[in-house]
Amino acid sequence: MGKRRKGARGTEAKIRGEAGSIYRTILRRRKPSLSLPIRSLDNVRYNPKVGYFEIGRKRKERTLTVNTAKTFAQSLKMMSLSIDLLRGDDIATKREAYYVSKNWGDARFDEQTESDAVMDDVEALFEVNREQLGFIPEEKGGEVAGRLTVIDRDPDTGRALKIDCTRFGSGAYSIPISVEDLGFRTNASFILAIETAGMFQRLVKHNFWKKANCILVSMGGVPTRACRRFIRRLADERKIPVYAFVDGDPYGITNIYRTLKVGSGNAAHINKFFCVPQARYLGVTPQDIIEFKLKDATHPLKEVDIKRARDALSNDPFIMRELAWQQAIEQMIEMGVRVEQQAFAKHDLNYVIDVYLPKKLRNPEKFLP
Amino acid sequence: MGKRRKGARGTEAKIRGEAGSIYRTILRRRKPSLSLPIRSLDNVRYNPKVGYFEIGRKRKERTLTVNTAKTFAQSLKMMSLSIDLLRGDDIATKREAYYVSKNWGDARFDEQTESDAVMDDVEALFEVNREQLGFIPEEKGGEVAGRLTVIDRDPDTGRALKIDCTRFGSGAYSIPISVEDLGFRTNASFILAIETAGMFQRLVKHNFWKKANCILVSMGGVPTRACRRFIRRLADERKIPVYAFVDGDPYGITNIYRTLKVGSGNAAHINKFFCVPQARYLGVTPQDIIEFKLKDATHPLKEVDIKRARDALSNDPFIMRELAWQQAIEQMIEMGVRVEQQAFAKHDLNYVIDVYLPKKLRNPEKFLP
């Protein structure tokens, strides 16, 4: 195996520190305990300064008792597994970690949901992301095309590999599960994060990135952790803006875009890694429906859409901070319709390339926050 | 735009032929009609000679009447849209085609399900696949890494682009939605089609393709049309075997593997394009549970698993032809457990690379058909 992952030693030390403290507590004949931040929505707040959801100060103590003995043992075993991964520069998916536990005898997990929960606990305990512990999610996600060269390394030799994303034709670069060690080279003007694979394919097919000098990223719905982390690292390192192009409906705004920008509520302990605070919302906005005459290509808001929109207005800490968003969402509720990225096909299949995007990109300062 | 797609002229001629026949029927003052193959399971049979599900001979006549006027008009408009796409060398996703119809006045579609059904009808009518008509699915799917160079062309210049899949590091090549025009260069010994992204990532991380001299394809569950077509074209053109590595459960066998190999029942009219008859089943087999001591990393079959298995035994035309599969499925039902690809992690995270795959690959002739 190649050279050790960056920061692996630091994580290892944290784990050893925690274990040592538990060991000393036991020797003092007291019950050891783990202090975990509470990962629920009421322990989350939106920090506009950093631009993402942060976890609050509430913590729960998991003290070792008869009832918690199993979970406590499992947490320690999970920490031990992480150390093994870090030392061996290996990775394990969540599912694999679950299977590794099958060798733990009575402390084995019966369901993956249990091992996932313990993994989340360990992640929160050390305030690192799962990938830093050597664990990777099951899901991949995100394709890239355009003015970008990704720099990876050969796992055997450790030699740098330059991956030129302008040279994939109709195909694309598939973002790996763990992106921590990737490097980037680009002179693109912006990153366009696109909701649907279909729209991505249209823009790729027509080499839109060439005309617009940009990087196209297909999110395929709510972006995965890897995809968010990829955009974040790219945008941070190369200092380029990120524009989101998603459906103009409550799901597109409050799930896809909001997760991209500020992270998700129930993973607040790791949002600082997995969000893109510099993202801005290109479209489709309710106002676009009027300006681009899309009225007859809209769909009425369903019960669930309206509920989602109202929830966001009254509960989402991000939306509640941003007046512009409140106005846009209220406008949508008032119009009673939602609009999709593909709706421009109504005018002409390439209207989106020929008219919509160029017109919008002339005034990025008007994008919603 | 570059040069026209292969076969575009042929498809265009087919459409014009059909429209001309309708036109002449009308001039004879008779009701025109479309003759469509019936796309349902009871009009499907497994043809062991070609190795995939074929559509039967049952057809329905869609004669123009007052009641069918709307659908009839929509079918013709869809054919007209296809001609436009072919002439303009453009593509449209199913969703985009739906939105294009918003310009058709009263003949517009109210739901995408309606436009999808009409699209399926047109596809079946001309016995071509949707991609040949210029329509592409919404979903992407399938990543590739390993000993393969894909040859695509620059959409603007038409110049060939060589994409070397050995050089993606931890990332991968993402298969485009339409693969009809790709070319391949490889001297790999086989293609390994993998069910989960997690397993794919492990094999990529450890450069398994280098040791085994193969091409790795991640299917991410039931393979999409593009993924199946990609594997098929690659295997056909380069004459290399395809091995499937999926979970050893009724879903992995009767849904993922069976769809890869012989296609799906309700899309029988296009299976000849979208299946990989040369695929063989590497594992995980019920017998592997015994041979690789996975018993304590299995899960009991659920009600729905058993039902799926029994259904396959008594209804699936493919399984009903293959004695070996019947025995394997019956063994699974008898053992009462299912096993996943990740189960090998129980022994060691890299047991699958170090032990399982090398051992299995020594005897490909023993793979299940």
Added chain:
Amino acid sequence: MLSIRRRVHTDAARREAGTMRKRKRRPPRAKGKAAAGGRRPGRVRTPSELGENGMDLHQEEIAYQMAVRQREISVSEFFTKNRHLLGFDNPKKALLTTVKEAVDNSLDACEDAKIIPELKIDLRQIGEDRFRVAVEDNGPGIVKAQVPKVFGKLLYGSKFHTLKQARGQQGIGISAAGMYGQLTTGQPVRITSRIGPRKPAHYFEIRIDTQKNAPEIIRDEETAWDSPHGTRVEIELEGKYQKGRQSVESYLEQVSLANPHVRILYRDPEGEGVVLPRAANVLPREPREIKPHPYGVELGVLMQMLKTTGARHLKSFLTRDFSRVGSKVAREICARAGLSETAWPSRIAREESDKLSRAINSTKIMSPPTDCLSPIGEELILAALKKQIKAVFYEATSRAPSVYRGNPFLIEVGLAWGGPAAAAGDGDEDPLASLVRFANRVPLLYQQSACAITKAVIGTNWRAYGLAQARGALPSGPLTVMVHMASVWVPFTSESKEAIAHYPEIMKEVRLGLQDVGRKLKAFLSRRARIADAEKKKAYIEKYLPHIGAALRDILALRKPQEARVVRILTRVLEKSRKMD
């Protein structure tokens, strides 16, 4: 009351028993005390201890002691304790039942006397839970000597022993209402009755002696009354006034629906007056009495008839004592039974009634005569429905009479569809149809779900007639279904007459009636749908054919006149074809 009667009667019984055997006073109670004091309670003798061991004398005494306590129970006492059987479960229901019984009586009396009825119903609240109900009719009045028994004796009436359609059947209703009033308020029933303008009106106050089930006349005097003839009955009772579906007003509206010849004046407890006018100025056909029909006469009843008949021969017994048995049928019955036509009925009662019964049931006999029934009639049902319900489609059917257990009966069904609810649009959330049930023109307000009519309505496949219907429910939509059962004997599931028992024959007739009107409703709805279809067809042609033309033009690069020709020809071809497909 109870303890007194008990005491009195125990004394009487003791005297009676004394003639049989002497013994101590109240031995059971004394014994009970001893048992409670000393030994384990009740542990007296096990069976094994009994027998030939000298306790025999005592043994016999027990039977005698027990005999003393046996006595007759009057039917009024029985129903006082079981008032819920008569519809006096609670104050709400009691008020409505009282009105209902008085109204039934008045209508029966008027129709018997061939007078077109006019009723005045007056409800006054005279205390927190106390009401005075007054019902007055223009009927024939009641002969002075009969008044006390009619109102002061349970199981006294004219309808029970006749096979003839009537509202009242068993002579319980109005007396029971009076008894309930007396029980809850202590007040007697007050009756004013006059049998003709030349006779004086009589005023009575009557109580019921529940021990004897006999009237007790408190007051009996002539009085001035401005009606030339009729009866007014006033009952004071503990009650509760209720509005809505089971209110007195809604009850009277339903009475008016099933009795289009009745005019009703109603004053509610708040003093509001309501007039329900007539929809018809004719009396219903007078129902006639009939003899029992041989089918359904049970073996025990047949034996009783054979024993007490005046006929001397079997054949004449059959022809004279049954309806629909003529000479030919009687001969056939005798032959099938293997009995002589001249056999003595009383001998057959003893020895061969079983054979006779089987022969009767295997012989084909005409249905009973129908003039014992008085249907409302399709015409009047339609008139009444139109008067009371706003709808766009009305239909009614009056079925031919049928028989259950030897009792002739007849089913009528009315239906109204549409109206405000229908106009509101084809909402998926249509309310359930409303069902109005009648038995011998009397509305049934309670226990809808227990009723044979309801079961038949639910069991009918209304979807076949173009309506929505959930499994096990009434159909839904802007629909009112009215079902009337007329019979010489309506089989209620309880004496409070709220639901009809589930006889298969009745269910079948209701179902056939519903199917009858259902088919007509379907025809109506289909006609509506056809008209809508024709309009839709025209619209379809206008809407979609141009697109076919345009598509062909695009694909085949046609010229404008060619495209226009395609559309023109197609329009003509499709308009010619009659149907949608």
Added chain:
Amino acid sequence: MLSIRRRVHTDAARREAGTMRKRKRRPPRAKGKAAAGGRRPGRVRTPSELGENGMDLHQEEIAYQMAVRQREISVSEFFTKNRHLLGFDNPKKALLTTVKEAVDNSLDACEDAKIIPELKIDLRQIGEDRFRVAVEDNGPGIVKAQVPKVFGKLLYGSKFHTLKQARGQQGIGISAAGMYGQLTTGQPVRITSRIGPRKPAHYFEIRIDTQKNAPEIIRDEETAWDSPHGTRVEIELEGKYQKGRQSVESYLEQVSLANPHVRILYRDPEGEGVVLPRAANVLPREPREIKPHPYGVELGVLMQMLKTTGARHLKSFLTRDFSRVGSKVAREICARAGLSETAWPSRIAREESDKLSRAINSTKIMSPPTDCLSPIGEELILAALKKQIKAVFYEATSRAPSVYRGNPFLIEVGLAWGGPAAAAGDGDEDPLASLVRFANRVPLLYQQSACAITKAVIGTNWRAYGLAQARGALPSGPLTVMVHMASVWVPFTSESKEAIAHYPEIMKEVRLGLQDVGRKLKAFLSRRARIADAEKKKAYIEKYLPHIGAALRDILALRKPQEARVVRILTRVLEKSRKMD
């Protein structure tokens, strides 16, 4: 039968009416014919045509004609037509009801005579739909002179006028069963009875004359019988034999559950014999008669009592004719009513009964005496439950007596939990609890959903006691709940005695009883859970602590002894802590 009676009585009535006024024979029928022939049916006179216009003479005649037809209806006739009220709705139910009525009678008789009952029930099928039911007891027998009335007259009995707990109440049951048999098979009821070994046994065959509601003796003779005393009744009837939940056998099992002192020998129609042994060799406490309790005595009843009392003063009336009214309470009532203690009862009946009634209901009066009730008792309920149901937990409670409408009553609840169903595991698909209902020791088999007991069981929050329960349903799990209501008067919802009416007082007592056993069940289940917890704790410690040691060793690279020390210390620390957390 009906036409004959009608004819006979019409003749008699005519004679009677003749003394009032002469007139034509059968005028109504003649008129009916004319109407059918000529004019529109029934269109005789509208109200406006009537009045002072010379038709008055005719008018009066109508009332007389109608009077002629009025006559008394016998209670047997009434119930013949309304047999469903008595539980003879259909052949299946009729068979069970017949057994039930005979068993009730036998048990009441034995207990009255302080004999521990032994019953033989014999069912024989003698035709396709025909059965012969024989029920024999070792009771005191019936005095010869009483036999015909007991079995051949409805509303004849010893229990109706007493306030005392008994199975039978109204003297209808066994006679009705005989009447049903006679009606469907023509066969008389056959009775054999002997009152002591020194007396001969008597054999009777009795029919009921339904017109008169009186017995008709067909046969009456001495006979040889090997029982020293007892009664055997045999009824032949149309019936249908059924297995399962509502079978005769299941009924008898439930009888045995609520009557642990009874031994039952049963022979089913297939000739199989079943013996249900005793669980106790003692008779239940003998219930005593009581006077009515002042609460719930309605105004009308109070007036009747005041009128017929033997007492000369109000105060003595109160103390003598009611239970639980002593001098002090009587004085308080008089004071509240503002009436003199020496007022004459009969005067008060006329003028001030209303005041008195209000005073009674606002005075605090002790609950009625309880020795009129005979509970099964907690001990015997437990014994019976253990005898019949395999379970792991049994509990029973016998509530203190309470009152509804002046009638004392008492609720007993038994509960059995566990057994085979529980052993099968904590399946989510536990069946519903089975509920066994009793009224005065008589099982209630039908109309479970209509019964107050069921409503109370459903309304109890069983989740609070550790059981699963869906909304509006019985709890689920391996549970049997038995509820017994003992009362001097059980308020059934119908005369067939299948469900208890929803009196709030009764519901409340049932609920309290259920809560009582429920709490004990909860304690039991909690104890079980605690024991399971302690075991779990020990297992947890053994299972999981070694893994903590191993993980710490791996992370911190501890040596074996260090690891062992960690586990040792942790084991001690956790074992010390009493609870799971």
